[in-house]
Amino acid sequence: xRLATLDNGTKDGRLIVVSPDATHYALAPxxxxxxxxxxxxxxxxALAAIASFPEQLDLARLLAPLPRAWQWLDGSVYPxxxxxxxxVLGITPEKTNAPLMYQGVSDTFHAPTADVPxxxxxxxxxxxxxxxxxxxxxxxxxxxxRAGDYIALVVQINDWSLRKLxxxxxxxxxxxxxxxxxxxxxxxxxxxxxxxxxxxxxRPALHLDVQWNGHPFGHAYGEPMxxxxxxxxxxxxxxxxxxxxxxxGSGTVSNxxxxxxxxxxxxERRGIEIVDEGAPRTDFMRFGDTVRMEARLPDGRAPFGxxxxxxxxx
Amino acid sequence: xRLATLDNGTKDGRLIVVSPDATHYALAPxxxxxxxxxxxxxxxxALAAIASFPEQLDLARLLAPLPRAWQWLDGSVYPxxxxxxxxVLGITPEKTNAPLMYQGVSDTFHAPTADVPxxxxxxxxxxxxxxxxxxxxxxxxxxxxRAGDYIALVVQINDWSLRKLxxxxxxxxxxxxxxxxxxxxxxxxxxxxxxxxxxxxxRPALHLDVQWNGHPFGHAYGEPMxxxxxxxxxxxxxxxxxxxxxxxGSGTVSNxxxxxxxxxxxxERRGIEIVDEGAPRTDFMRFGDTVRMEARLPDGRAPFGxxxxxxxxx
Numbered sequence: 067x068r069l070a071t072l073d074n075g076t077k078d079g080r081l082i083v084v085s086p087d088a089t090h091y092a093l094a095p096x097x098x099x100x101x102x103x104x105x106x107x108x109x110x111x112a113l114a115a116i117a118s119f120p121e122q123l124d125l126a127r128l129l130a131p132l133p134r135a136w137q138w139l140d141g142s143v144y145p146x147x148x149x150x151x152x153x154v155l156g157i158t159p160e161k162t163n164a165p166l167m168y169q170g171v172s173d174t175f176h177a178p179t180a181d182v183p184x185x186x187x188x189x190x191x192x193x194x195x196x197x198x199x200x201x202x203x204x205x206x207x208x209x210x211x212r213a214g215d216y217i218a219l220v221v222q223i224n225d226w227s228l229r230k231l232x233x234x235x236x237x238x239x240x241x242x243x244x245x246x247x248x249x250x251x252x253x254x255x256x257x258x259x260x261x262x263x264x265x266x267x268x269r270p271a272l273h274l275d276v277q278w279n280g281h282p283f284g285h286a287y288g289e290p291m292x293x294x295x296x297x298x299x300x301x302x303x304x305x306x307x308x309x310x311x312x313x314x315g316s317g318t319v320s321n322x323x324x325x326x327x328x329x330x331x332x333x334e335r336r337g338i339e340i341v342d343e344g345a346p347r348t349d350f351m352r353f354g355d356t357v358r359m360e361a362r363l364p365d366g367r368a369p370f371g372x373x374x375x376x377x378x379x380x
Numbered sequence: 381x382r383l384a385t386l387d388n389g390t391k392d393g394r395l396i397v398v399s400p401d402a403t404h405y406a407l408a409p410x411x412x413x414x415x416x417x418x419x420x421x422x423x424x425x426a427l428a429a430i431a432s433f434p435e436q437l438d439l440a441r442l443l444a445p446l447p448r449a450w451q452w453l454d455g456s457v458y459p460x461x462x463x464x465x466x467x468v469l470g471i472t473p474e475k476t477n478a479p480l481m482y483q484g485v486s487d488t489f490h491a492p493t494a495d496v497p498x499x500x501x502x503x504x505x506x507x508x509x510x511x512x513x514x515x516x517x518x519x520x521x522x523x524x525x526r527a528g529d530y531i532a533l534v535v536q537i538n539d540w541s542l543r544k545l546x547x548x549x550x551x552x553x554x555x556x557x558x559x560x561x562x563x564x565x566x567x568x569x570x571x572x573x574x575x576x577x578x579x580x581x582x583r584p585a586l587h588l589d590v591q592w593n594g595h596p597f598g599h600a601y602g603e604p605m606x607x608x609x610x611x612x613x614x615x616x617x618x619x620x621x622x623x624x625x626x627x628x629g630s631g632t633v634s635n636x637x638x639x640x641x642x643x644x645x646x647x648e649r650r651g652i653e654i655v656d657e658g659a660p661r662t663d664f665m666r667f668g669d670t671v672r673m674e675a676r677l678p679d680g681r682a683p684f685g686x687x688x689x690x691x692x693x694x
Contacts, residue, residue: 136487168554169483173450173623185521185619206694240482241555244619305499305558309487380520
């Protein structure tokens with residue numbers, strides 16, 4: 067099942083169910099995705115039962131599947147990315163046996179084709195291609211062995227980042243505020259079963275195609291997460307109840323062979339250049355630049371649709 | 381003007397206007413505080429015009445004034461607290477010319493008399509008495525010189541903390557997830573004018589009385605913030621638009637003479653013991669413990685009412 071949210075002028079939009087070929091839709095029997103997630107046991111079967119899609123889909127009218135959420139917890143669980151970033155930033159985070167995770171702004175997830183306003187071109191504007199999950203309500207203390215049951219949907223996210231602010235904020239120990247403006251979300255949220263055998267151990271076994279200004283930039287594989295999404299959910303829920311509609315991210319998709327497959331953010335490419343050549347060659351984004359992200363199954367299908375955004379001056 | 385939120389079985393409760401002597405109330409013409417904040421220019425005068433308070437107030441029926449918010453950004457701007465904590469945690473955060481700030485869980489602010497469920501007594505359960513503000517929508521890039529205009533309300537907060545998780549999470553650079561379960565909020569949100577001359581340069585010139593299990597624990601003065609709330613709002617809004625109803629906190633209220641006036645959290649008292657005696661004597665909270673926080677004007681009035689909570693096993 068694939069869900070999306072139509073812009074109807076409200077903050078939460080109007081939930082729709084999308085046809086298998088992503089050309090048509092039906093209005094959902096529940097008004098918003100947030101409402102559906104709060105009553106998922108009843109809503110999910112009702113949504114899945116829809117088999118007739120009378121309306122033609124216009125991608126430009128879609129908001130993020132969840133246009134705002136009560137909570138956004140973003141992990142960083144691709145070891146190849148973490149190790150490189152630590153090296154380049156000159157940071158030696160204390161090693162723990164837990165995933166890295168921060169809480170980011172969740173009152174806005176930009177629409178998949180929205181222009182994204184940024185305060186200042188000199189702040190190191192960067193994209194971060196990620197996968198994410200959206201949960202039902204998760205009781206405090208839920209262990210990883212049960213946490214997967216609370217994953218309602220899988221999504222694809224662009225975690226916009228301002229790199230010149232990221233290092234200094236990280237060094238405060240308080241995490242990121244200014245370095246992390248709102249994310250974008252690809253048009254379709256899908257149930258894990260929609261990914262079939264490509265949802266493995268709560269990990270997305272898809273490639274994430276990233277294009278910057280129309281040029282191929284990355285093609286990293288989603289599966290090699292050091293922690294699966296079930297473990298990220300359990301980490302987030304250890305001392306707090308997660309409300310329905312909590313969004314949890316994987317962090318930038320990255321592979322050990324990033325020199326071959328490319329990267330899902332500019333910072334990683336610059337890191338490789340610093341390591342290999344002593345200095346970064348690639349600049350960050352400028353106003354007017356676009357980034358397109360599309361996760362693909364081996365047969366070429368893009369279950370989340372394309373997230374294509376342009377950076378503009380706020 | 382003092383506002384509060386009645387428990388009516390909904391997540392956002394029912395907004396009420398409280399009488400000057402805090403014994404009676406009137407239903408507000410706007411259903412929820414969130415809705416009022418989204419239309420503050422119209423809602424504030426309508427709320428302030430209410431002069432008749434027909435209903436008797438039962439404090440036990442109150443939720444937090446804002447029972448959930450789209451965003452909670454907590455500063456740490458009392459220098460005496462920061463310096464001591466750095467010393468005790470063995471952390472040397474890079475000095476910046478910006479306030480420290482993290483984003484915490486905002487989907488729940490516990491009611492002022494609610495029992496607060498905690499996962500585990502061994503995690504170093506601690507309170508943190510703070511002041512906070514609730515904003516209208518703040519445009520991205522709003523400078524400190526104008527940011528004060530967006531402060532709608534002042535609130536009093538208990539930022540519950542789990543100290544044994546705080547140091548390790550801080551050392552990751554990603555900030556706190558598990559160390560910061562949801563906060564509590566005192567019953568009344570007040571407009572800055574309600575504090576009169578005790579709202580100075582966007583700082584609360586009140587003492588915060590803290591009692592732990594009925595014994596006086598702290599009596600710190602709110603004014604010596606290194607950054608005023610206008611600067612905290614501007615810091616939060618540098619690269620993101622703040623939605624209406626964003627809550628921004630001061631961090632633990634603390635004074636240089638904490639040995640005389642006491643502290644607003646146990647960690648600070650333990651820090652003093654470590655510095656003075658080589659080891660902490662004071663233990664953290666146990667299940668069944670209570671903490672009461674009440675900010676007082678010089679004439680003894682408590683504009684936010686009392687926040688009194690009991691820690692219970694989740």
